[in-house]
Amino acid sequence: MKQINVTYPDGDVVAYPFGVEATEVIGRFGELKAPLAAVLVNNELRPVETHLIVNCTIEPVTIDTSLGASTYRRSLCFLLAIAAREVFPGRRLVAGMSIGTGFYHFFDDDIPLDEKDFTALDARMRGLVERDIDIKVEWFSYADAVEYFRKSSQPDTLLLLDHLNDAEIAVNECAGFRDLHVAPLVPSTGVVRTFELKAYHSGFLLRYPHKETPDVLEQFADDPVLYKIATEYRARGKILGVSSVGALDKVSSPKAIRSLIPVAEALQNKKIAEIADMIASNADTVKCVMIAGPSSSGKTTTSKKLAIQLKVAGFEPLVIALDDYFVNRDRTPKDENGEFDFECLEALDIEYLNQQLIDLFSGKEIELPAYDFKAGERRPSGNFLRMTGREIVVMEGIHGLNDRLTPRIPKSQKFKLYVSALTQLNLDDHNRISTTDNRLLRRIVRDNQFRGHTAKDTLKMWGSVQRGEHLHIFPYQNTADAAFNSALEYEIGVLKIYAEPVLRAVKPMDDEYAEAKRLLTFLDNFAPIPSQFVPRDSILREFIGESEFKY
Secondary structure (H helix, E strand, C coil), X not given: CCEEEEECCCCCEEEEECCEEHHHCHHHHCCCCCCEEEEEECCEXXXXXCEECCCEEEEEEECCCHHHHHHHHHHHHHHHHHHHHHHCCCCCEEEEEECCCEEEEEECCCCCCCHHHHHHHHHHHHHHHHHCCECEEEEEEHHHHHHHHHHCCCHHHHHHHXXXXXXXXXXXXXXXXXXXXXXXXXXXXXXXCCCEEEEECCEEEEECCCCCCCCCCCCCCCCHHHHHHHHHHHHHHHHHCCCEHHHHHHCCXXXXXXXXXXXXXXXXXXXXXXXXXXXXXXXXXXXXXXXXXXXXXXXXHHHHHHHHHHHHCCCEEEEEEHHHHECCHHHCCECCCCCECCCCHHHECHHHHHHHHHHHHCCCCEEEEEXXXXXXXXXXXXXXXXXXXXXXXXXXXXXXXXXXXXXXXXXXXXXXXXXXXXXXXXXXXXXXXXXXXXXHHHHHHHHHHHCCCCHHHHHHHHHHHXXXXXXXXXXXXXXXXXXXXCCCCCHHHHHHHHHHHHHHCCCCCCCCHHHHHHHHHHHCCCCCCCHHHCCCCCCCHHHHCCCCCCC
16 A cells, blocks of 8 residues: 655654545644644645645644634634525625724625624524534536536626636535635634624624634724725725626726726825825814835835825925934844844934924924934935925824824824725635735735845745734724725736746745745636736836836
């Protein structure tokens, strides 16, 4: 009998029969500190039921890890889809964006659930959990998959299948319900025990735990900024006729996409103009526009496009770079690992910045600093500024929304703008796109195009980037006077062309392979869109190049 060698995390190598199911080999993991969500086989995320057919390494993925937590959340959405189909047959449930620690869901008939409906839906979900039903992966022929999703009234899944041409289609199955297999789910319904359904506007939130405390739900904290973005994006989708990846793929022919892109860009430019008008309506008091947002949200291009619209509104924008206000290197704080912490607020000379702003707002002339990053010193720039009339300061940086950055500046003199890329496209009704994936793909492409970084480099440091965002940006997003969503419906089709080659360079021996493989599988669902159709002033150009703006 043919055998394969399985290498465990402790280095032990054990021979098993060819084709052995992973469920039969995971006993050697011993007692795990949290429930098992999936396994890593040669650094690729796989369902626990996967069959092993080559020599491999195998590692447990528990729900208290990043990969395990994302698997838990996907599985929770799958559980909700099963329950909703059973409790509300004939109604179409649609998954939306992440808001706080929950996914916004709604029925496409826009009829909200009453208390009785919530009770029934919650009871059905918890009943499925208590029965601990296996979640399996099944394989359908392409024709059978099309027929199944047609009969089960899942039109967005059918649109997605129109783009695919695989002879065999993987689907997840549980309790007689089937959905397209996008990524591994937990082995059974009994794993996803911690959740809450909470009424929210015209829909509801499916709330989930943090990975650090997988059996505890934190107290609900509303996020009105994100909900406003979600409703605006949904309205955009109706104008463009694009709310899912399948719908986007359907209009990705050169003729159709040439019609969609200008409208998508015009809608975005209109929003920037509206923000400029908001600022103009407070021209008597506002002296400074503070712009902040997470990595790769397009803050730089947004600030440049906003500056143009501010000129249209009668202002003369004065751009001040916060990076020039770093303290000298010998005063830079260090993190718990002894490394320089350039992201903390204390890395900036707050007092010097505030004094310069006060002087500027009082009509005095100031000389802007210039920071020499190689020497780690701030020096005079020779660039002098004075406000004499309709000038307005525009500053963009990680701490822009934090009032501790400008404690000496009255709130009435500041207009705070939050920028992020929050796509509302779904793969289909039940398989949502992570709101961070849009930014991650932008970052991978930009780092490779302009910084010489590999996808492996970017993926390796992405966790650190996200930690910084959760510390310094997200806690302050709801203090913003306005929010701008820089995501474009068509952009992942463009990013696909740039991202796929660099993601394929990440090999199975690399720790980052699981994430690279996930992104490649995700990109398979998108039809490519040539960059030649992207306008030169598009925010997308900040990441793919050939922008008319200078960076």
